[in-house]
Amino acid sequence: FEPKYRLDYQAPAFRIHTTNLTFELDDHATRVTNSMELERLGDDDTLTLDGDDLELAALSLDGVALDAKAYQRTKDKLKIFRVPKRFLLTVVTIIDPARNSSLEGLYKSAGTFCTQCEAEGFRRITYYLDRPDVLSVFTTTIHAPKASYPFLLSNGNCIEKFETGSIQTVTWHDPFPKPAYLFALVAGDFDLLEDSFTTQSGRVVTLQLFVDRGNLPRADFAMAALKRAMAWDEQRFNLEYDLDIYMVVAVDFFNMGAMENKGLNIFNSKYVLADSETATDQDFINVEAVIGHEYFHNWTGNRVTCQDWFQLSLKEGLTVFRDQEFSADMGMRAVKRIQDVRIMRTHQFEEDASPMAHPIRPDKVLEMNNFYTVTVYNKGAEVIRMLHTLLGETGFQKGMKTYIHRHDGQAVTCEDFVRAMEDANDVNLSQFRHWYAYAGTPEVDVDYQFDSTTGSGSLTLQQHTPDTPGQSNKPPMHIPIRLEFVNAHGERIQVVSEHAPVELIELTERRQVVHFSSPEEKVIPALLADFSAPIRLRFEQPEDDLIAILNGAHDAFLRWDASQRIYLNALRNAIRQDDSVELSERFIDVLETAIRNQNTDPALLSLLLQPPSEETLAQEYKVIPIAAATRVVAELKSLLALSLRDALLARYAATDWQQRSFNGNAVAIRMCTNAIAQLLAYHHEDEVILRELDKQFSQSNTMTLAMGALAAAVHAEHPAAERYLAHFADQWGHEKLVMDKWLAVQSSAPGSGTAQKVELLTHHPAFDWGNPNRIYALLATFTHNLNQLHAEDGSGYALIEQAISRLNQQNPQVASRLLSPLLKWRSIPEPQQTQLKRTLERLQTLDNLAPDLHEKLSQALA
């Protein structure tokens, strides 16, 4: 297990001008012929290629077979000695796609051959310079029996197609040089949805979406989303598609969400297929976001790619920012922002505080697959967003233009991106670069003074970034803090500092004071509007001030955040005093008014009615009071249900049960209905509420509402839950993606014995150890069930330990994802802490421990 270090980067010693691949597809013995035109760049005449689990069938240089002394093979390398300056190397390998359960490289997914090469999967197909800074022009020929595999696809344009007896041969040519991680091949039988898009310069692009037979009606939404994404990237970023064809294939077995292979995206079917009967509104939203994300990679990732994998955030942070903006521009900007902030505050802050904490540009990597994280992706996007905040839309777009023009066709670094932003805007971002270099969530303490007799006030901000593994004594960061002010009546006001309104503080010092003046009686600051930086703000404000912000701030995030701070204070107080949760009458009144006011945006209302989760509450503690956290979160929801019953029921009655379409207003109303159901289900004995829930569950005709009722009943431990679960399984047993929801809702149930129930469900026909979606739905969901994962009887640990042991060799990427939530053993109280540590120690002794697991376990136990 040898880690790699970012600073050890060396430019490639060879160029691969062209890569000619021929695949003779076969379940257990696919023959891959790889002919490369190579050029040696330096004096060292040994060529070292990467390879993994390959059988070498033939090897020749300029048409002459190499004899045994001319090359050497090790477990993961092929060295060829004394190569000339320019030469043609032909490598023939035999691989076994049907036995490939890791779903990396070429594998068989339910009858379809497909590939996943990012990050380092291409080396499981052939020997190659499998690194993102080696760009080559690929030509790919595929031979396969036509009856079973009528569609043979690869990157670029189809240049030849013919049949010889039962065998079909198809050749694809991709004119854009690309690294091997963007290579793709698909062979299978599909239903095809075809459409076209005319670019802003008038080129007609053929769009093809391939889905399992019978699934055509569920593909329309993804196709429409693709066209919206193409138009949006032209309008907002002036970026146009470049090939004549864009293909998307949906497959059932896929480790990740989707993959941006040039011209041939491969998608997890869950991010393509959607109709209102089987998909929730959130599923539709996710399909649109992922379709957009992969499409946007065509420029930010493919045309301009990464020099090395340490730079992953160069393409992922930027592309997540782009997909977030796309979703926001398509509707519900405020809701989207709040949802993204929730991901940051729960999962990313948790990762920043864990043994695997890493900067968005890591310095040390053992297994690259472990770095496709919320830090690289989501914090990476927040860093891009801060640049956008500092430079404005116009400045940011100027920087993008410089970046793309300067680096089109190149493999570059995060540094190149920042420099393009600097050069285009004539600014200095030296201190801003720390965001790429340091892990951990910066903490900003706020002290506030205002004197109404003199009308002058001050905000004192102090920043500190906690130590993380391998990093201590961090320098101050460049933190943009957007802010607003409201008065005692909850009206937005402006305050000035040196004649300019105070709207954005650029915090760059360790300690910084901002003075301002205002004629108002009372001035309440509301900090971090739009969550303008991925930081923890420590600012105790009285509840009256928070309510003023909740009523008066212009920014929706600030209003929502004020509500969450009130909830968090109530939860923490109840834990500290070991007493029941209390909410002030004043706050309940504010909620009631919002519920009864028909003008309250139902989507934002739904967010207001969702108190922080246990995982969010856990962020407040060094050692998490698990049992108490679970108790108070449930108590808070019952308290809301009790205090607001009639108002909630009145609002709930406004639901239009027949409305099925996916549009902004209908989605917002369903979000609200579901949030209300989540609370009302805490009334276990209330006949009126039972009738309403029954109606929502069985008559709503949309998956969103049916699932909403089911989840509400299960999470509130309502007596109707068992009946709903049984009914749901009867109705949807044949639909795998739908049954994933059924599995997930059960493994997120709060009650004791959940681990035993989940174990039983691993034997249910809806479950499959070979399919990542099933494992994520049932087992990964369980790893986020704080209370049951850390059950005192050890049942949660035993369940996940068994799963990881089983998946260690079968699919290490999936095993590794299950492991992450277990790494924070130091924040778990005794007696669980010792049990958990023992569990990790046992896992470390597994036979043939995968590098993915080794890396995380050794970090956690160090």
Ligand code: DPP
């Ligand atoms: N690059 C993919 C994505 O994030 C993941 N393999 O789109």
Ligand code: ZN
């Ligand atoms: Zn991506």
